Amino acid sequence: MSFIAGVLALTGCSLALLWVYASRKRLLQTGLASRAVRFQAARFLVAPLVFGLSIGVAALNARAAMLTWLLLVPINVTLHSRLAESVESEAPESG
Template sequence: MALPFRRESEETDRLLALSDGVIAIAITLLVLEISVPELPPGTTSEALQAVVFDQWNQFVGYTLSFLVIGLYWTLHRRVFVYIEEHNRGVLWLNLLFLLFVAFVPYGTSVFSTYPNAFGIAFIAAVLALTGLSLALLWLYASRKRLIEEGLTSRVVTIQATRYLVSPVVFLLSIVVATVDPGWAVLTWLLLVPINAALNSRLVESIEVAAEEADSSETD
């Protein structure tokens, strides 16, 4: 019979269920931060339209946070695709990641209320810390050899780079926000091409590793 701590290290279902639940709640809370404007009876459609359009900062904050949390969920899922077992370090680092994820709706609310240099820097800092905690989780798991055997160092490195890209971009936007808040928001768009390029390289590296493994077995 397997030792209790051994069975516990191989049980990841509850860890993933907790993670998915927290992420789902955080995403749901984002839309609750968008308030419907209250106008007196008889308000014209033009006036209502103007008020709704004035909430652009709330829509931007919601969309940004939703997409980033979705990206982090995707990367988090990728982490546990490769993690075959875990220890207390993985558990606590995963909880640290969830701590920041749960804080994202508040950061979004600050940005929506104050879409200035401070608000932009605040939400960027929250999202950067969330990404850094996920990168730390991957680096720890790979260093402790808790990930799937056979992953090449190139794959591990590309994965680590993917986890670090988002925090770097958000930290960069904090610097840019001190000069021009508008450009700081546009800086976030860099995440799209960078992540696409890294994902392409990751897929290519995995395919090359699989081909090399097949050829070695044939020989």
């Protein structure tokens, strides 16, 4: 189980690095607010942090380690809603 968590943590890290690279090289959609970029980067970094935490917990209890993966749900829901709010608040008014 620690192997799977490690692979998922590394995958999340590579996705976060790719996002940071794309944002710094201005490869993202024009007009995307920097706040939205930061929220998305945070969302990408959550998985590696949670899976890294689960590797440490696995040394004590394997079931508890797998339960830590459930932390991804409320954290990602919260970050996604804030991302949506950020994008909506930055959108130009039409009408």
